[in-house]
Amino acid sequence: MHIMYGFLPIQWVIIWYIISGIVVLFGIYQLTKLLKENPEYKPLLALSGAFMFILSSLKMPSVTGSCSHPCGNALGAILFGVPILSVLSAITLTFQALLLNHGGLDTMGANIFSMGIMGPLAGLLTFKALKGTKLNSTINVGISAIIADWMTYVTTSVELALAYPTPSFQESLMVFLGIFALTQIPLAVAEGILTAVIWDYIKKLRPDILLKLGVIDESEVENKALIEGIGDN
Amino acid sequence: MELKHILMLLVVLGLMAAPLIIYNGKGEDEGYFGGSDDSASKILSEKYGVEEKQPFYWTPPSGEIESLLFALQAAIGAIIIGYFIGYYKGIAKGKGINV
Numbered sequence: 001m002h003i004m005y006g007f008l009p010i011q012w013v014i015i016w017y018i019i020s021g022i023v024v025l026f027g028i029y030q031l032t033k034l035l036k037e038n039p040e041y042k043p044l045l046a047l048s049g050a051f052m053f054i055l056s057s058l059k060m061p062s063v064t065g066s067c068s069h070p071c072g073n074a075l076g077a078i079l080f081g082v083p084i085l086s087v088l089s090a091i092t093l094t095f096q097a098l099l100l101n102h103g104g105l106d107t108m109g110a111n112i113f114s115m116g117i118m119g120p121l122a123g124l125l126t127f128k129a130l131k132g133t134k135l136n137s138t139i140n141v142g143i144s145a146i147i148a149d150w151m152t153y154v155t156t157s158v159e160l161a162l163a164y165p166t167p168s169f170q171e172s173l174m175v176f177l178g179i180f181a182l183t184q185i186p187l188a189v190a191e192g193i194l195t196a197v198i199w200d201y202i203k204k205l206r207p208d209i210l211l212k213l214g215v216i217d218e219s220e221v222e223n224k225a226l227i228e229g230i231g232d233n
Numbered sequence: 234m235e236l237k238h239i240l241m242l243l244v245v246l247g248l249m250a251a252p253l254i255i256y257n258g259k260g261e262d263e264g265y266f267g268g269s270d271d272s273a274s275k276i277l278s279e280k281y282g283v284e285e286k287q288p289f290y291w292t293p294p295s296g297e298i299e300s301l302l303f304a305l306q307a308a309i310g311a312i313i314i315g316y317f318i319g320y321y322k323g324i325a326k327g328k329g330i331n332v
Contacts, residue, residue: 004274006286043317054310057303061252061266065259068269099302101292102270160273164281175280179272186252190245197238198314204332205321225330 001071001156001180002096002111005104012163016109023117024090027083034080041080044202044209048076049088051198055191056092056115062183070191071152074145075198077120078127079213089116114155123148127215137216138203142196149188153180 008016034041055072062068076085093111096102103111127144131137157176165172203210207221221227252266259265277283293299325332 002270004270004285005288007274007277007283043320046313047317050310050313052310054307054314057306057310059268060249063252063255065252065256065265066267066269066272095306098290099293100299100306101288104288105290156273160277164277164283166281175276176273179269179276183269186248190248193241193245197241200238201318202321205318205325223325223330223332225328226325226332 001069001114001153002093002103003107003156003159005097005101005106007104008107008110008159008163012159013106013109016107016113016159018109020086020090020109020112020117023083023086024112027085027087030081031084031087034084038212041209044079044206045076045084045088047198047202048079048085049091051075051195052088052092053095055194056096060187060190062186064183066179066183068153068180068183068187070187070194071115071119071149072191072195073115073120073152074123074127074141074148074191075195077124077148078141078144078215082117082121082124085120086112086116089120110156110159114152114159118155119148119150119152122151131215137210137220138196138200141199142192144192145195146188146192149191150181150184153184156180 031045035045052072052075055070057069059067059069073085073089076088090108090112093103093108093115097105097108123144126147127140130140130143154177157173157180160176161169161173203216203220204222206226207216207223208227210216211218211221211227218227256265261267274285278285293302322332
């Protein structure tokens, strides 16, 4: 999903920087506001960022015979929204670009757009759509994470096809989807399961915060004693 | 850890083990287990003539250093998650709730 340094023409570097830059700046604004008003969210925010840090560092083998990595980008988006998630992804991608030469400073805008904006947006929309169906939130988060992971890679394919539309955009898109889309399916499933496990832990330990964020119903709280005295840390 | 979590993690383990078993004995030279990011870069170079450029900033000098920093990235993430899950567990226990 990481577009390497030097692999995007300058006009696309600028376009993706502008689009992602606007979202990240808005995310920074939302983040400072959130932390000022609800400092008790800080641990969950750190946890969401850390989850993305781990998952995007794990290059896993896929049944198609090549390797790729999950993104871990649905959790933060479901909890705090896409703009804040885009800030977390910018931190992760900066670490990877500067220390690992994985993705580049020039392609950062494009990489934030796929991993920090489009993927998580697809995940969040899936979560919201399924929330109305009374599905258990853990299963819902798992499905949403699968969609988020997969859409991240589809977005990367679109970005590459837009930059190199020869002979045509569609044909180019097929080439890049051919590399990413199939390989990613088992990894997206793995990511969905891992995200569901961590969600289940959060739900068990801090149902009060999840209730306050409006992402679960009271019927899902196992231990009612934990939602008494909401607000103490 | 509940049974369902163990089962879920076992499914992930199975998904990761399956390709290793299916393509056992094959390696990168035969075109297996390469990175999809690298395949995309390769196609860009071969089909679209994009040349690989050396970034103007620091890059890991060897594969060893790169794997060190990858491990560091995962470790940072893991310690934060472990710390806060433990911290939350402690809070619940302090309230007399065993989660």
